[in-house]
Amino acid sequence: xxxxxxxxxxxxxxxxxxxEAHREMGDWVxxxxxxxxxxxxxxNFEPLEGVEGRNILAVSGTGPAVIIGAHYDTRIFADADxxxxxxxxxVPGGNDGASGVAVLxxxxxxxxxxxxxxTVCLVFFDxxxxxxxxxxDWILGSRYFVSRISALPKCSEPEFTVIVDMIGxxxxxxxxERNSTGYLTDAIWATAxxxxxxxxxxxxxxxxxxxxxxxxxxxxxxxxVMIDFDYPYWHTVDDTLDKVSAESLARIGRTLEVxxxxxxxx
Numbered sequence: 552x553x554x555x556x557x558x559x560x561x562x563x564x565x566x567x568x569x570x571e572a573h574r575e576m577g578d579w580v581x582x583x584x585x586x587x588x589x590x591x592x593x594x595n596f597e598p599l600e601g602v603e604g605r606n607i608l609a610v611s612g613t614g615p616a617v618i619i620g621a622h623y624d625t626r627i628f629a630d631a632d633x634x635x636x637x638x639x640x641x642v643p644g645g646n647d648g649a650s651g652v653a654v655l656x657x658x659x660x661x662x663x664x665x666x667x668x669x670t671v672c673l674v675f676f677d678x679x680x681x682x683x684x685x686x687x688d689w690i691l692g693s694r695y696f697v698s699r700i701s702a703l704p705k706c707s708e709p710e711f712t713v714i715v716d717m718i719g720x721x722x723x724x725x726x727x728e729r730n731s732t733g734y735l736t737d738a739i740w741a742t743a744x745x746x747x748x749x750x751x752x753x754x755x756x757x758x759x760x761x762x763x764x765x766x767x768x769x770x771x772x773x774x775x776v777m778i779d780f781d782y783p784y785w786h787t788v789d790d791t792l793d794k795v796s797a798e799s800l801a802r803i804g805r806t807l808e809v810x811x812x813x814x815x816x817x
Contacts, residue, residue: 552660553800556653557645557719561792565641566625566648568678569602573624577607580623580656580675584609587659589673592704598678598691606696607675610705612664617815618672618712619658619807620763621651622679622692630683631786645791646782647680650719654804661804666812672706676763693763697770711735711815712767712774718803720779721796725803726757731764731775734817739775742810748802752777777803 559579564572585591589609598604607623625644632638655673664671676696682689701707711732718725727736743752758780767774779799784790810816 553653553657554797556656557649560649568624596695604677609673612671614668615710616670616706618709620674620714622676623652626680629788637788645795646719651715694766697766714764714776716778719795719799720782723751723799725752725779728776729756729759732773735775738817743806
């Protein structure tokens with residue numbers, strides 16, 4: 552199911568913030584989640600003057616609020632492509648964008664929020680991926696979201712935030728991220744090991760990332776990012792569907808599902 556969500560996203564084409572394909576893909580997220588009974592809210596903002604961006608928030612359940620997030624935009628240019636002639640082409644975003652969204656969409660179907668005892672806030676962040684492009688910066692959507700978090704319905708005081716980003720690589724290696732809140736990392740990685748995923752969700756630190764968890768950490772909100780940054784097709788035109796594995800998506804989604812349905816113990 553999650554892999555089918557990746558394929559659906561790629562069918563829209565590159566989901567560059569402010570484009571028609573990006574708007575249509577966001578509308579699909581809103582429609583699907585609404586049909587599943589989630590309460591959906593839109594947070595409009597301008598990441599760049601004249602460019603329309605929007606964060607999408609879907610809420611279900613009762614209890615302390617927790618945020619599970621992913622970015623849904625794709626990068627304007629494939630400027631890390633080994634072929635210089637392709638560096639002005641857009642990134643398809645099979646793993647970098649679509650994989651995290653796919654896990655959230657499948658959690659919206661499968662997660663037992665009553666068992667979790669939480670108000671689960673699924674957040675689809677816009678304008679994450681255009682740093683080092685003139686006029687842009689990284690993580691603009693999550694920065695805007697956190698700057699206005701006190702006004703967000705039901706999710707204004709989250710207990711913690713978990714971000715999933717680039718987790719669909721068929722050669723999956725999700726290491727502990729060094730900036731993430733330690734006790735959250737311990738709990739999630741322990742859950743992954745318990746259900747047999749320690750080969751792929753590796754309990755060793757590796758990267759220090761600027762990602763959508765960063766604004767939450769800066770605001771004093773515990774946060775963790777699950778990311779497989781050892782991905783050879785990052786910001787290239789080859790970040791396509793064939794690089795994404797259903798098994799990789801399932802390991803991340805199942806780990807979060809089990810952990811959350813136990814009440815997300817630390």
